[in-house]
Amino acid sequence: MYNYQKTNRYFAQAADDIKDIAEEELLSFGAQKTSQAYRGIYFSANTKELYTINFHSCLINRVLAPLISFDCPSDELLYKRALQVNWEDFLHPSKTFAVFASVTNSSINHSKFASLRLKDAIVDYFRNRTGKRPSIDTREPDVWFNLHIENNEATISLDTSGGSLHRRGYRKQSIQAPMVETLAAAIINYSGWDGKSSLYDPFCGSGTLLCEAYMFASKTPASIFRKKFGFERLPDFNISLWKKIKEDAVEKIKPVKKGTITGSDISPDAVKASITNCKVIEKDNVIEIENKDVFDIDKIDGSTIICNPPYGIRIGKTDNLGDFYKRFGDFLKQRCKNSTAFIYFGDRKFIKNIGLKPSWKKPLSNGGLDGRLVKYELY
Template identity: 40%
Template sequence: MVAKTFFGFEDILAEELRNLGAGNVEKGVRNVSFEGDKGFMYKANLCLRTAVKVLKPIAEFRVMNENDLYRRVQRMNLREFMNVNTTFAINATVTGDLFTHSQYVAFKTKDAIVDKFRKEENVRPNVDTKHPDIRLNVHIQNNWCTVSLDSSGASLHHRGYRTATNIAPINEALAAGLIMLSGWHGQSDFLDPMCGSGTMCIEAAMIACNVPANLNRKEFAFEKWDDWDVDLYELIEAAQLKHIRDFRYKITGYDKAPSAIAKAKENIKNAQLEDFITVKEQNFFETQKEGNDFLQMVFNPPYGERLPVEMEEFYKQIGDTLKTGYPGSHAWLITSNMESLKHVGLRPSRKIKCFNGSLESRLVKYEMYEGSKKGKYQED
């Protein structure tokens, strides 16, 4: 099988899969391949935090043009997973010079399937892009084509808890990956100083308490497959719930917008994590660290893409607030605005390349020391 993820998250996803018990784990680019049985496929969809899809390859072949693709799809034993009454949907991704239009590849694959059934049974199966019985994924890299069953359905970042969002909400799987890249697994207090609708805090709490990432999700695509085994799934879910652990630190979110705090509280309630997360209507630039214990911060400040902000001054205020108010903290932030990042006035100890959607970004780390070590960081 293959789990798809974001650029830069391959190592984390591979570690997740090994920890779950996957066999033969191999990293690719934006994906990790692995081996497992049907029960493990269920577990992967339920538990993986940084995956956006879990695919089950059913055919691989070489293609040189669209006619090749049409013929090779028609040679597949389609009746192993569908019949004329099965509704289906197809999505495609292509890289290389031979195929450049993913929608055309999806269209050609659809034609091959319906023409095969029409020729053999004089009836064609129907396409249903919203709620199909099966979803097929076609991936062509140069001239190598892989056709897979999509076991997830909607992207796995749709956890099921987030019913209220702000203008620029962060992807849930991206948020989980950023937190895991920061090295935080529930061993300290946690703060998102610009929490928006609460995604970062919720993902942090789920990691800290070892709550399965997609426990609140309403459905997976495999639930419509002919071999869907509800008893097996319930056994796996029950086994994972036994691994949930308590958490003795504090997770806090700040936002200066009352509407954002209201949405965050609703989402936290949906995730059943009210006991672990506190959100406050507060302007981060008017705050300081509470207590003397170590604090981990991970946040997603505005980039200037969708939220109108005077970026240079805004990022300067981030740096000033960290320097004066948050000694004994590690602050991680993601941004695609490399120019504004210079105005933080602190030297990052780490920079990690990643993507927020299509935006090339950097996850940067600032280590705020107490006492004499403050001098380590001088304004650029």
């Protein structure tokens, strides 16, 4: 029996600054005994909950199922102990795999070296038995293994998501500086938008916030387009349970009224990209997208405005982002009556230029950038 089978404990990797809502999300899918840790959350779940979390979560990056844990003071011991695992429980020599590793406060102090030793053990295991070996594929392997060594204790896990869940599969076209899907989902979550009233993104770019808003409003599972999950590689994979979870979820998808979600952008390329991406998730064109300079918008009344204005990239003749944010603040004040705005600042130095009193500010990083989500009530 592997550890996850004995304990029903898993680890959900999530960005540190959204762990509060990621934990709530896990609990809403039936997870129990959650406990926050560095870069993620430990939780207990049964098989149904594990599959459901992987299919529906829009905030977590992946769920790891621990297979074995052992004392690991040296790379020889790592190699020897890894050779004792029945790797054919998860992998066939004709398949591909990848190992990602992290090490903290241990004799093995290079994660690349640690992952190499585990890869060697897996390859040698098959080669010794069958004369054939599985290949390594670090982009889209059939199976992802995780190795974590902390204080000389190693844990080998299988990634039950099968690659990061932020890759939803709808981003067919991109632009410069698109937002990470899990961050966009977190922003929708923090806004408290109800999924029914109108939502407007006047800097929609490739449409990430629009797509995440639509998925939330329609109750579309975040990973509906994912072709395979890592849990399908577990020895106790229950295919009929998985089919049932998928069917039940698809039945619960509900229509979203045209005009609920609207976006615009000054760049024709961005508009093209967001139309293409939104078409992947909804065929009825209920998400309305226009090519428009934000300053040409007449008014946005009584809406939830959620957006990610440009930061640090050229925006036109003047390139003066300070003035740009001041004008945008005036636009919000004068033309967005009775709306609530949630502005994501990729660079927080522009918050002061907006000239509006924030209701709250929340630190949220975007690919290493120290951004802020700021709420403004507009009267």
